[in-house]
Amino acid sequence: MAKAGQFFSSGHTNNWAVLVCxxxxxxxxxxxxxTLSVYRSVKRLGxxxxxxxxxxxxxxxxxxxxPKPATVFSHKNMELNVYGDxxxxxxxxxxxxxxxxxxxxxxxxxxxxxxxxxxxxxDRSNILxxxxxxxxxxxxxxxxxxxxxxxxxxxxxxxxxxxxxYNELLFIIDTCQGASxxxxxxxxxxxxxxxxxxxxxxxxxQPDLAIGVxxxxxxxxxxxxxxxxxxxxxxxxxxxxxxxCPKSQCVSTPGHRTDLFLRDPxxxxxxxxxxxxxxVEITTDTINLTAPMVHLEDTRPVRELRTEIQTYMDQLPVAxxxxxxxxxxxxHPPDGFILGLWTLILLVxxxxxxxxxxxxxx
Amino acid sequence: MNVAETVFIDNVPTTETDASPPxxxxxxxxxxxxxxxxxxxxxxxxxxxxxxxxxxxxxxxPLHSGDIYASFQxxxxxxxxxxxxxxxxxxxxxxxxxGQVISKFSVRELHISFTQGYWRTMQWGQPxxxxxxxxxxxxxxxxxxxxxDLAWKELTNVLSGxxxxxxxxxxxxxxxxxxxxxxxxxxxxxxxxxxxxxxxLPREIxxxxxxxxxxxxxxxxxxxxxxxxMKSEKLFHSSFHSQALHIRPVCKCKSTSWELRQTxxxxxxxxxxxxxxxxxxxxxxxxxxxxxxCPLASSSKVYVDITDNPQGELFELSPATxxxxxxxxxxxxxxxxxxxxxxxxxFGQTHSLNVLLRWRAAESGEMxxxxxxxxxxVAGYGLxxxxxxxxxxxxxxxxxFPVLLLDxxxxxxxxxxxxxxxxxxxxxxxPSYIHYQPSKDRxxxxxxxxxxxxxxxxxxxxxxxxxxxxxxxxxYTPDPNHGFYVGSSVISALVPSVVAMxxxxxxxxxxxxxxxxxxxxxxYFMRIYTEPLLVNLPTPDFSMPYNVICLTCTVVxxxxxxxxxxxxxxxQVEEPSQGLAKRLANIIRRLRGVPLLx
Numbered sequence: 001m002a003k004a005g006q007f008f009s010s011g012h013t014n015n016w017a018v019l020v021c022x023x024x025x026x027x028x029x030x031x032x033x034x035t036l037s038v039y040r041s042v043k044r045l046g047x048x049x050x051x052x053x054x055x056x057x058x059x060x061x062x063x064x065x066x067p068k069p070a071t072v073f074s075h076k077n078m079e080l081n082v083y084g085d086x087x088x089x090x091x092x093x094x095x096x097x098x099x100x101x102x103x104x105x106x107x108x109x110x111x112x113x114x115x116x117x118x119x120x121x122x123d124r125s126n127i128l129x130x131x132x133x134x135x136x137x138x139x140x141x142x143x144x145x146x147x148x149x150x151x152x153x154x155x156x157x158x159x160x161x162x163x164x165x166y167n168e169l170l171f172i173i174d175t176c177q178g179a180s181x182x183x184x185x186x187x188x189x190x191x192x193x194x195x196x197x198x199x200x201x202x203x204x205x206q207p208d209l210a211i212g213v214x215x216x217x218x219x220x221x222x223x224x225x226x227x228x229x230x231x232x233x234x235x236x237x238x239x240x241x242x243x244x245c246p247k248s249q250c251v252s253t254p255g256h257r258t259d260l261f262l263r264d265p266x267x268x269x270x271x272x273x274x275x276x277x278x279x280v281e282i283t284t285d286t287i288n289l290t291a292p293m294v295h296l297e298d299t300r301p302v303r304e305l306r307t308e309i310q311t312y313m314d315q316l317p318v319a320x321x322x323x324x325x326x327x328x329x330x331x332h333p334p335d336g337f338i339l340g341l342w343t344l345i346l347l348v349x350x351x352x353x354x355x356x357x358x359x360x361x362x
Numbered sequence: 363m364n365v366a367e368t369v370f371i372d373n374v375p376t377t378e379t380d381a382s383p384p385x386x387x388x389x390x391x392x393x394x395x396x397x398x399x400x401x402x403x404x405x406x407x408x409x410x411x412x413x414x415x416x417x418x419x420x421x422x423x424p425l426h427s428g429d430i431y432a433s434f435q436x437x438x439x440x441x442x443x444x445x446x447x448x449x450x451x452x453x454x455x456x457x458x459x460x461g462q463v464i465s466k467f468s469v470r471e472l473h474i475s476f477t478q479g480y481w482r483t484m485q486w487g488q489p490x491x492x493x494x495x496x497x498x499x500x501x502x503x504x505x506x507x508x509x510x511d512l513a514w515k516e517l518t519n520v521l522s523g524x525x526x527x528x529x530x531x532x533x534x535x536x537x538x539x540x541x542x543x544x545x546x547x548x549x550x551x552x553x554x555x556x557x558x559x560x561x562x563l564p565r566e567i568x569x570x571x572x573x574x575x576x577x578x579x580x581x582x583x584x585x586x587x588x589x590x591x592m593k594s595e596k597l598f599h600s601s602f603h604s605q606a607l608h609i610r611p612v613c614k615c616k617s618t619s620w621e622l623r624q625t626x627x628x629x630x631x632x633x634x635x636x637x638x639x640x641x642x643x644x645x646x647x648x649x650x651x652x653x654x655x656c657p658l659a660s661s662s663k664v665y666v667d668i669t670d671n672p673q674g675e676l677f678e679l680s681p682a683t684x685x686x687x688x689x690x691x692x693x694x695x696x697x698x699x700x701x702x703x704x705x706x707x708x709f710g711q712t713h714s715l716n717v718l719l720r721w722r723a724a725e726s727g728e729m730x731x732x733x734x735x736x737x738x739x740v741a742g743y744g745l746x747x748x749x750x751x752x753x754x755x756x757x758x759x760x761x762x763f764p765v766l767l768l769d770x771x772x773x774x775x776x777x778x779x780x781x782x783x784x785x786x787x788x789x790x791x792x793p794s795y796i797h798y799q800p801s802k803d804r805x806x807x808x809x810x811x812x813x814x815x816x817x818x819x820x821x822x823x824x825x826x827x828x829x830x831x832x833x834x835x836x837x838y839t840p841d842p843n844h845g846f847y848v849g850s851s852v853i854s855a856l857v858p859s860v861v862a863m864x865x866x867x868x869x870x871x872x873x874x875x876x877x878x879x880x881x882x883x884x885x886y887f888m889r890i891y892t893e894p895l896l897v898n899l900p901t902p903d904f905s906m907p908y909n910v911i912c913l914t915c916t917v918v919x920x921x922x923x924x925x926x927x928x929x930x931x932x933x934q935v936e937e938p939s940q941g942l943a944k945r946l947a948n949i950i951r952r953l954r955g956v957p958l959l960x
Contacts, residue, residue, distance in 0.1 A: 024840055024841060059569055068595070089571040114520055114523020315856070318764050
């Protein structure tokens with residue numbers, strides 16, 4: 001029973017995931033593969049596409065340099081296709097910018113943004129945030145043209161906390177000097193993992209000679225291996241996640257930060273963040289249904305026969321086009337240039353001929 | 363039962379329709395239960411008369427160059443009125459997400475296509491449904507819409523969410539309002555072009571993430587019927603891939619009826635997919651075979667074009683089928699072998715259908731030259747000026763016909779319209795109608811529409827010079843050295859047909875021949891797209907700020923430092939300290955009173 005109590009100790013009711021790949025260009029194939037591996041694991045463990053915001057800065061699967069189109073592989077010899085057949089990318093290409101990322105996190109999106117591009121979390125949501133790309137001490141590079149600093153990220157999380165947009169947050173980053181990105185967090189209930197410490201580089205795992213690029217980064221490769229063993233009912237906790245990829249395998253030293261997190265990491269299940277576990281109460285009472293519903297007849301008035309005969313349009317009515325009247329242009333008040341020109345003309349005229357000629361005009 | 367046992371519920375995709383496929387024979391009996399499960403509100407049409415129907419078909423056409431062209435068409439037709447006062451809430455075959463889009467934005471017609479690759483007309487002939495590379499969207503709104511631009515902006519955002527594409531990049535800088543092209547393809551009387559909007563994104567990438575939601579809009583999804591063949595690893599490993607969606611009102615003559623057509627055209631290359639062997643089968647093309655028709659479909663057919671193979675001397679088609687159909691498509695009479703998937707006998711003993719075409723003899727004779735063909739390229743040198751050339755070929759030996767050319771050029775290529783020339787056969791050819799809307803920087807693109815009469819057997823060349831603009835440094839994309847795309851030109855034409863076209867639009871015809879409505883028997887309407895252009899704009903070197911800062915700081919440090927030193931440094935003479943021997947000698951000399959050593 002203690003185990004059951006522990007199982008129900010997390011206060012979350014729904015799970016969200018924001019997975020971001022920030023690098024562009026073909027040689028950064030591994031960053032897209034990283035993000036898609038985490039996407040695959042998260043989907044496999046139960047989080048639906050409607051609760052995942054996937055941001056990929058470039059298209060590797062259908063890139064013309066890809067010898068096997070519509071695939072992104074994570075193992076050498078093309079063992080595991082992490083792209084799959086059922087993938088929904090919410091932000092792609094040029095849409096992956098620092099501004100859009102921060103807007104997704106804080107929820108301050110323009111009103112016409114569709115649901116699939118929004119993070120509709122509430123105060124009972126556990127959110128997994130995964131970032132990968134090229135980074136440095138205190139910043140992460142987006143698409144080789146802009147960067148996000150650790151201060152901005154910490155402030156965004158604080159905004160999320162004050163707006164009650166998360167219950168608990170797990171932040172994983174796989175970049176060079178990744179630990180610098182979580183140094184500045186100050187909001188409660190955040191647990192962070194990084195693939196390398198400040199001053200260290202995260203290294204890539206293995207190149208594939210057929211594709212010609214490195215397929216994955218080391219940290220995410222071992223993270224994927226670890227996650228492949230997790231299934232929705234497993235009880236592995238965060239302490240095992242901290243042990244993923246020791247220095248002997250990763251060459252860099254993975255780091256983690258748990259001081260802001262209220263619960264003990266040993267009692268936090270992996271599926272609290274990576275999976276979407278529904279808790280179901282089974283009841284043995286019976287419920288009486290009401291009488292079956294009666295089909296109502298269609299009482300709407302039947303539309304009368306259309307009096308005008310509807311026909312298909314002529315696709316290229318040549319005669320009509322040639323004799324088309326020009327479109328009515330909206331009247332605009334005269335532009336500044338025209339007004340200035342007329343003022344100049346009038347001034348010159350009255351200077352030359354004198355003001356007494358006005359009465360001849362008006 | 364263990365209370366602590368948890369039940370894991372599968373995620374429910376939000377875009378899937380809630381129609382589970384019952385078998386056709388038991389449909390009527392299960393209808394009542396089925397309706398109870400899916401009923402949303404009290405008013406729904408009585409279930410006994412099915413008001414919507416679904417048809418699917420696949421056309422396989424071997425091309426002259428050894429490649430093979432497969433075209434899927436799925437049509438859902440529904441007798442309903444989205445624009446009535448009461449909201450439609452009971453959806454069966456028609457996808458709910460699209461129905462809500464139509465009613466919310468008062469859409470009269472919607473055409474959207476996503477294409478990867480360029481259709482090579484000279485090698486492959488004419489496609490059934492043309493589409494330009496990238497994403498293309500054109501919409502006719504109802505005349506009740508007051509603010510068309512606002513509705514357009516919101517519609518593009520909603521569609522970008524449905525199809526996982528960056529359609530939200532469609533804004534006023536790439537939207538145009540054509541004045542004569544893109545007349546509605548559905549029924550209607552009024553054509554006020556103010557309600558039409560057209561935009562094209564030539565840079566848009568098509569991949570599995572666009573195919574996934576597109577497949578989910580089909581009534582059977584990708585689980586039954588022809589859609590099981592759509593596997594992304596094979597579909598994107600092709601020379602041409604285009605998926606499109608067309609919604610329009612069609613004529614049922616008693617009431618309005620809405621038609622949703624989803625089409626997927628793909629051309630498989632002989633060498634990359636076919637491994638060089640001239641033998642094509644469903645398994646080779648799609649790595650799947652057909653096992654059943656979609657239970658919700660009223661008709662499910664596979665057509666194979668055997669016009670070039672009347673006695674079976676060119677290629678062998680197996681399994682043999684007795685059904686043969688004739689159709690007039692693209693101005694030509696073609697013969698097709700038909701496989702009816704709703705008939706269980708088609709699947710034979712193995713319960714799977716794998717259509718196989720094996721070539722016996724090498725291809726002989728020339729392919730019939732397509733009557734209309736367009737090309738476009740950029741001429742010139744340097745990064746300041748250039749010239750756009752559009753070539754339109756009329757390959758008919760004696761008939762002249764008119765074409766309508768629509769060009770949308772982004773604002774950063776400033777066209778000099780006074781240099782516009784249209785020449786045919788070396789002489790000037792004055793267009794009978796020109797509509798030009800100049801661009802405004804960062805607000806709207808150039809729009810040029812011309813109606814040109816093409817003389818028979820000629821090449822018409824349209825040239826216009828342009829100048830490249832320098833963008834503000836924040837307006838460059840993250841990869842500016844790739845270049846900037848200019849969308850394809852659209853050439854709409856009424857082409858004379860070889861065989862009399864069928865103008866009776868209400869008759870049941872195969873889907874691929876009934877897309878463009880026919881008004882006359884002697885001509886048929888065709889639309890072709892030219893290549894998109896890729897131009898380089900003068901791009902600054904973005905690493906320069908760093909370099910400039912380093913250089914400037916060095917220069918300032920060296921220059922200012924030297925000047926400061928010169929002005930403030932004073933020189934003092936200082937005695938150098940002497941060696942030990944000398945010091946001792948000097949002490950002795952001082953004692954003696956003799957001049958010291960230096």
